[in-house]
Amino acid sequence: MRALLGVAIALSLAGCAASAPEEVKLTLWHNSADPAPLLEMYKKFEKQSGHRIELVSIPSDGFEDTTQTKWATGERPDILEYHATVSGLLALNPAENLRDLTGEAYIARSGDLYQAAGSVNGKVYAAITGFPQVFGLYYNKKLLPEPPKSFADLSTACATLKSSGVTPVFEAGGSIWPTQILPILYLADANQANAYGKAIAGHSSTLADSGSPFVAGLSAYAKLKADGCFNKDIVTAKFEDSMKALVTGKAAMVAQHSDMLPALLAAAGGDQKIVDENVGFVGLSSGKPLVTYAPGPIGTFYLPKTGDAAREKAALDFVRFMTGPAYAEYIAASKTFPVLKDVPDPEGVSSVLQDVKKAYDGGAVIAFNSDIPGMGGLAQLMSELIAGQKDPQAAATQLQSQVEQAAKAAGLPGW
Amino acid sequence: MRNNRAAPPWAHRWALPAMVLVTVFFVAPFLLNVRFAFSSWTSFRAEITWNGLENFGTLIDQDLLANAVTVTVLYAVLCMAIQNTVSLSLALALQRTSRINTIFRSAFFLPTLISPLAAGYIWRGLLAPDGAVNSFLGIEWAWLGEPSTALLVVAFIDAWKWSGLITLVYIAGLNSIPRSLLESATVDGAGPWTRFRRVVFPMLAPALTFNVAVTLVGALSAYDVIAATTGGGPGDHTRALNVVMRQQWGQGFFGSASALGFTVTLLVIATAVPLVWWLRRREVAG
Numbered sequence: 001m002r003a004l005l006g007v008a009i010a011l012s013l014a015g016c017a018a019s020a021p022e023e024v025k026l027t028l029w030h031n032s033a034d035p036a037p038l039l040e041m042y043k044k045f046e047k048q049s050g051h052r053i054e055l056v057s058i059p060s061d062g063f064e065d066t067t068q069t070k071w072a073t074g075e076r077p078d079i080l081e082y083h084a085t086v087s088g089l090l091a092l093n094p095a096e097n098l099r100d101l102t103g104e105a106y107i108a109r110s111g112d113l114y115q116a117a118g119s120v121n122g123k124v125y126a127a128i129t130g131f132p133q134v135f136g137l138y139y140n141k142k143l144l145p146e147p148p149k150s151f152a153d154l155s156t157a158c159a160t161l162k163s164s165g166v167t168p169v170f171e172a173g174g175s176i177w178p179t180q181i182l183p184i185l186y187l188a189d190a191n192q193a194n195a196y197g198k199a200i201a202g203h204s205s206t207l208a209d210s211g212s213p214f215v216a217g218l219s220a221y222a223k224l225k226a227d228g229c230f231n232k233d234i235v236t237a238k239f240e241d242s243m244k245a246l247v248t249g250k251a252a253m254v255a256q257h258s259d260m261l262p263a264l265l266a267a268a269g270g271d272q273k274i275v276d277e278n279v280g281f282v283g284l285s286s287g288k289p290l291v292t293y294a295p296g297p298i299g300t301f302y303l304p305k306t307g308d309a310a311r312e313k314a315a316l317d318f319v320r321f322m323t324g325p326a327y328a329e330y331i332a333a334s335k336t337f338p339v340l341k342d343v344p345d346p347e348g349v350s351s352v353l354q355d356v357k358k359a360y361d362g363g364a365v366i367a368f369n370s371d372i373p374g375m376g377g378l379a380q381l382m383s384e385l386i387a388g389q390k391d392p393q394a395a396a397t398q399l400q401s402q403v404e405q406a407a408k409a410a411g412l413p414g415w
Numbered sequence: 416m417r418n419n420r421a422a423p424p425w426a427h428r429w430a431l432p433a434m435v436l437v438t439v440f441f442v443a444p445f446l447l448n449v450r451f452a453f454s455s456w457t458s459f460r461a462e463i464t465w466n467g468l469e470n471f472g473t474l475i476d477q478d479l480l481a482n483a484v485t486v487t488v489l490y491a492v493l494c495m496a497i498q499n500t501v502s503l504s505l506a507l508a509l510q511r512t513s514r515i516n517t518i519f520r521s522a523f524f525l526p527t528l529i530s531p532l533a534a535g536y537i538w539r540g541l542l543a544p545d546g547a548v549n550s551f552l553g554i555e556w557a558w559l560g561e562p563s564t565a566l567l568v569v570a571f572i573d574a575w576k577w578s579g580l581i582t583l584v585y586i587a588g589l590n591s592i593p594r595s596l597l598e599s600a601t602v603d604g605a606g607p608w609t610r611f612r613r614v615v616f617p618m619l620a621p622a623l624t625f626n627v628a629v630t631l632v633g634a635l636s637a638y639d640v641i642a643a644t645t646g647g648g649p650g651d652h653t654r655a656l657n658v659v660m661r662q663q664w665g666q667g668f669f670g671s672a673s674a675l676g677f678t679v680t681l682l683v684i685a686t687a688v689p690l691v692w693w694l695r696r697r698e699v700a701g
Binding site: 090092373386 | 476477560561661
């Protein structure tokens, strides 16, 4: 009798095991700046799929360096959150390391997004769920009722603000990377239809050409510095400091991107009303109020080849979950704009994010460096420019050398 | 009187564990990795080919190598000088074992237990233009942002971090000096300064050898404190070899990064071997 009971229990347990989905542990390297609604989506996927996601947080300060360093050791996550720019993608050696997602349903629903991002040589490797990072000028509405529309306006505003004792533009040289934003904004005018970026990537122009737009951008930046338009602690200040200075009215403007909105909210003590009352966002370039956009790392996922069939299947399920029916739910919760055309805009979007969308719809140009490999050294060169160790021409010459090094390594045509 | 007794034939066996560790964790990785310094290894493609001295040439063309070597050597000399001066002074002050000295020795040793990155972040906060140090002094100075002070300040932070350990070695050295020798010098009429110069300092030679070598070689491979405080800035004023290596690595130029790692190793060997040889000769001569 006891033996029969044992067999019955064993059979019923075996039956249970056969019907329950096998739990797979997926490793996801993600940006520490992932907003709460995105983190919530990871949990929802776990709940729905029965799989487990182990989050490996990569600090957003130095995100590219740290990801590359981990990547270089040969370590591979099942899911990688990373930049969708072609330059960022080339540095991952996608043909060798990433799974080709061409043909997935979300691509056709994304308009022409993947023409400019997340793909190399006609193969799509990325699943972009986040609205592009929109680079422009955050400004304090109380200090600056009329925001600048060009660099000439910026210089004029700088002189007026300085005389009233306000820091005109707050730069966060201590975080290093934010200092490259203003020169990139300057170039939007010259890079319409990505013309300048293509010329550099195709080697028909160089960054260091005499009178090149790039040298002009660095020169405009150097002039702002010489005119005293930046904060005194430009070398040591971190990007969190810049957000705080803007919200509290110590500074009038900060050049940043739209994924910094959570940091802006944090600087206002989590009070969206304070942000909306004080902060606006506009486009800026050398001559027109254009915004610069770049597909950002937040919510851009890649599936590295791991060789484990079960994990690879579960990772693809994750991408299908993020771009499937749950996407509308994510957009509604995150109050960001969708990249899938059939998903409606969210309701109750903050005023500053509405400004971002308005500026984006008014004229958006892809960042000139999106397709150019080897541009990672720009931020370090900006540090030297700020310290007065290099002039714009010398900085452009050195950066061109780094671009050449990377372009040759990547085997780009024309190099 | 020299000790002329030959070492017993089995004496070298005691060095075996150390030799195994050095071989496994230093010599073997070095030999296995040195080839990458002369390779085209990047994140952009899978093939790795021999490219001779091209990585070094690229680093020179991009104005990275010479500056990094200069910053590294300058930083190492500053760290060595500050740490040994501070630690020897502390050791002389805290040599006698008493309750109060034990408390002070522990207090000065505490920073050694803190992670270098954490120490760097703490000091970055304290030395910020609106930080505690400037508030206390009533001045406005970007200690880590001014080219004239950044490297020196980072060297001081490194000294603050490690001086407790170096002090202990000097105290051990001071306590090994025979009391009779100092008493004889006193009877012969030597004052405190003469006793220090003619008896104490020469007798401290083994401790000095260890401390100078450790501080200099340690600082040649500096990274963590610099990364946490200045990140290599302002400009490239604190961009030591390992900081540039990390930046090259981060951009996917692994061959160039390996070339910088190779340069650090060469610098350490080229400095440590003659230095220890010279200091040991000085000990024997003393």
